[in-house]
Amino acid sequence: MLTLKENQLDAFFALIEKKRELYLPVEQNTGKSEFKRWAEGDKYSTALRTTRSAKNFFFAKSENLYDIEMNDKKVEVIDTRKDCNDFVIFGVRACDVRSFDVLDNVFLADPVDSYYKNRRDHGLVISMACSKPAATCFCALFDIDATSPNGDIQAWHVDDTYYFDPITEKGDAFVEEFKECFTEADDAPVRKQKEETLNKIEKLPFVKLNLDGFATEEKLTELFDRPEWKDLSEACLGCGTCTYVCPTCQCFDVKDYKVSEGKTKRYRVWDSCMYSNFTKMAAANPRLTQTERFRQRFMHKLVYYPIKNEGMYGCVGCGRCLVSCPVSMNIVKVIKTMGDN
Amino acid sequence: MSTEIMKRAAELLKSGEVSLVLGWRVGDFDYDLTPSKFRTAEDLEKNCIYNDFSAANLSKYLIKTLRKEEGKVLVFLKSCDTYSFNQLLKEHKFDRERVYIIGVPCDEKVDFDKVKTILGEDIIKMKSDGTTVTVTTTEGEEKTIAKSEVILQKCVNCKSRKHVVYDELFGDEGEVLNSHRFDEVAKIEAMKPEERYEFWRGELSRCIRCNACRDVCPACTCEHCVFDNEESGVEQKVASNDFEENQFHIIRAFHVAGRCTDCGECSRVCPEHIPLHLLNRKIISDIDEFYGDYQAGDDVDSIAPLTMFNQVDVEPSIVKSRGDN
Numbered sequence: 321m322l323t324l325k326e327n328q329l330d331a332f333f334a335l336i337e338k339k340r341e342l343y344l345p346v347e348q349n350t351g352k353s354e355f356k357r358w359a360e361g362d363k364y365s366t367a368l369r370t371t372r373s374a375k376n377f378f379f380a381k382s383e384n385l386y387d388i389e390m391n392d393k394k395v396e397v398i399d400t401r402k403d404c405n406d407f408v409i410f411g412v413r414a415c416d417v418r419s420f421d422v423l424d425n426v427f428l429a430d431p432v433d434s435y436y437k438n439r440r441d442h443g444l445v446i447s448m449a450c451s452k453p454a455a456t457c458f459c460a461l462f463d464i465d466a467t468s469p470n471g472d473i474q475a476w477h478v479d480d481t482y483y484f485d486p487i488t489e490k491g492d493a494f495v496e497e498f499k500e501c502f503t504e505a506d507d508a509p510v511r512k513q514k515e516e517t518l519n520k521i522e523k524l525p526f527v528k529l530n531l532d533g534f535a536t537e538e539k540l541t542e543l544f545d546r547p548e549w550k551d552l553s554e555a556c557l558g559c560g561t562c563t564y565v566c567p568t569c570q571c572f573d574v575k576d577y578k579v580s581e582g583k584t585k586r587y588r589v590w591d592s593c594m595y596s597n598f599t600k601m602a603a604a605n606p607r608l609t610q611t612e613r614f615r616q617r618f619m620h621k622l623v624y625y626p627i628k629n630e631g632m633y634g635c636v637g638c639g640r641c642l643v644s645c646p647v648s649m650n651i652v653k654v655i656k657t658m659g660d661n
Numbered sequence: 662m663s664t665e666i667m668k669r670a671a672e673l674l675k676s677g678e679v680s681l682v683l684g685w686r687v688g689d690f691d692y693d694l695t696p697s698k699f700r701t702a703e704d705l706e707k708n709c710i711y712n713d714f715s716a717a718n719l720s721k722y723l724i725k726t727l728r729k730e731e732g733k734v735l736v737f738l739k740s741c742d743t744y745s746f747n748q749l750l751k752e753h754k755f756d757r758e759r760v761y762i763i764g765v766p767c768d769e770k771v772d773f774d775k776v777k778t779i780l781g782e783d784i785i786k787m788k789s790d791g792t793t794v795t796v797t798t799t800e801g802e803e804k805t806i807a808k809s810e811v812i813l814q815k816c817v818n819c820k821s822r823k824h825v826v827y828d829e830l831f832g833d834e835g836e837v838l839n840s841h842r843f844d845e846v847a848k849i850e851a852m853k854p855e856e857r858y859e860f861w862r863g864e865l866s867r868c869i870r871c872n873a874c875r876d877v878c879p880a881c882t883c884e885h886c887v888f889d890n891e892e893s894g895v896e897q898k899v900a901s902n903d904f905e906e907n908q909f910h911i912i913r914a915f916h917v918a919g920r921c922t923d924c925g926e927c928s929r930v931c932p933e934h935i936p937l938h939l940l941n942r943k944i945i946s947d948i949d950e951f952y953g954d955y956q957a958g959d960d961v962d963s964i965a966p967l968t969m970f971n972q973v974d975v976e977p978s979i980v981k982s983r984g985d986n
Contacts, residue, residue, distance in 0.1 A: 352778075354867075369782075372869065381869065453799075454782030455798075456782070520783075520800070523799050523800070525799075526689075551697075554696075554697060559876040559877070560869075560870075560871040560873075561932050565932055644932040646873050646876075646930035647695050652689065653689070656689075
């Protein structure tokens with residue numbers, strides 16, 4: 321397997337950054353890690369999870385769609401897609417890599433979202449296997465293997481060595497381009513780490529929850545009508561924290577911003593089904609109370625999405641909502657209450 | 662203590678004196694408590710707990726609950742929560758007669774996220790005995806840390822152990838503390854303007870505009886928030902440029918000025934760990950300086966300094982000059 325010593329990592333990053341934009345998790349002054357553009361002196365953070373997910377790279381928090389400029393009576397529409405450069409995301413965990421598949425099913429299905437596709441085409445994903453899962457991790461529940469994290473190139477970190485395994489054409493080409501950085505070495509340490517990690521994952525509290533009955537059309541109405549939604553949603557503040565830290569939440573709104581006289585920006589922003597004015601129509605938000613909004617979020621992830629996508633759930637078990645929800649209400653509590661657990 | 666408190670609440674529920682209880686429902690890990698309604702004594706005694714992780718301020722839930730429910734509602738309030746309660750009462754958000762307050766003693770809450778940052782993420786059990794936090798990992802290993810090292814930000818420099826309102830109190834009557842809460846403000850005030858600007862731009866740059874700070878805030882009780890009004894041009898959701906997000910926090914801080922009790926819920930819920938309470942605290946310290954010491958929520962009768970005019974009030978030019986340096 322291709323390897324790189326830990327002390328060579330910064331030189332590797334510097335080389336990538338010369339040719340592409342490089343993003344990786346870096347520890348912030350809060351002690352938490354977030355993806356950021358690499359700059360000389362930044363240290364790759366091996367933290368298990370970034371506060372925000374990696375979805376921002378393909379489905380940005382705020383994305384300029386086009387600019388409109390009016391000169392006299394001529395209106396010019398300026399496409400912004402060309403502004404996207406080739407980029408590499410390093411250190412993406414298996415849950416976040418799966419979230420790209422979840423997003424692909426939405427944005428790359430006909431009609432293709434050309435903005436999303438544009439970013440997808442420009443991006444290369446180097447994933448990173450987990451070795452210290454958190455008690456709040458449950459990716460295994462959705463058949464995600466945290467020790468084989470996929471992406472264009474999968475990577476492992478064992479002791480002072482990084483191991484790389486390209487698994488797509490894009491990954492092969494990248495490895496070829498940077499081949500002087502790597503040396504071949506036996507992958508026995510990786511196999512050993514995988515085994516140990518899988519043993520740890522086995523013991524996590526939520527990896528064996530029962531999902532029977534969620535992703536079936538027959539049970540849809542029954543689940544929808546369950547009275548427990550009311551109690552579960554009671555404490556919900558209606559904030560958007562869960563949807564914004566979630567790697568698979570994909571709702572957005574399109575808005576205009578008047579930059580100056582004759583200049584307008586059309587942009588899209590993350591939206592949240594938790595908000596009172598989400599999908600507002602002539603009358604109102606069709607989901608009048610927080611109970612209905614709350615139900616929508618979980619029905620979408622656990623019922624509607626898998627029914628439409630051959631059983632793939634709209635949750636990847638990253639556990640971010642378990643950590644960030646101000647009232648500690650989350651998808652695990654929903655699965656436990658609504659499922660046969 | 663929790664068992665006794667719940668026993669008493671269960672009594673009141675059984676006797677029909679109150680029709681429901683607002684408390685904290687146990688979760689999966691001991692620390693992940695959810696504010697919840699309890700309608701039966703059985704549910705209450707089994708699933709409601711008051712411990713070092715019961716950080717959520719329940720006072721704001723009373724607004725919604727009292728509108729929807731019949732009868733009297735019992736609520737557990739910590740000392741800082743009672744200030745929020747009084748402030749809401751002052752703003753006529755609900756009827757005092759319909760609430761039964763059990764004051765619960767508090768000696769600072771634990772930040773479970775901080776515990777995990779220090780002791781590791783593989784924690785399945787977390788207990789606090791008031792001085793030490795003990796955790797159990799998925800591998801069955803036990804680790805401990807002193808509680809003083811993992812105090813919630815909002816409890817560092819606690820302003821008061823005094824319950825300013827209650828019907829029944831567990832524990833001893835507390836006192837207003839000689840808090841050092843304005844030291845953090847002074848540190849920022851001492852910065853050069855450019856430094857201060859960079860500090861806030863840096864902190865606020867992490868904002869994801871989830872609105873949790875607003876939604877949890879007991880002072881944010883508008884029926885329809887300006888940031889929920891798409892006609893306003895400053896609607897919730899991520900803004901077109903990052904300065905707008907900064908503006909959101911500044912507007913919010915000004916809007917709750919004089920009404921913010923410094924309960925610190927905004928900083929507790931921020932998923933990005935932005936020290937939002939410092940914005941409010943700065944305004945509180947300015948109000949103290951310009952109009953004399955004032956603590957929102959201390960009582961329900963006094964007139965707040967920003968809602969009255971007094972001849973000895975500070976001249977606007979003095980206030981303005983503060984912004985020049």
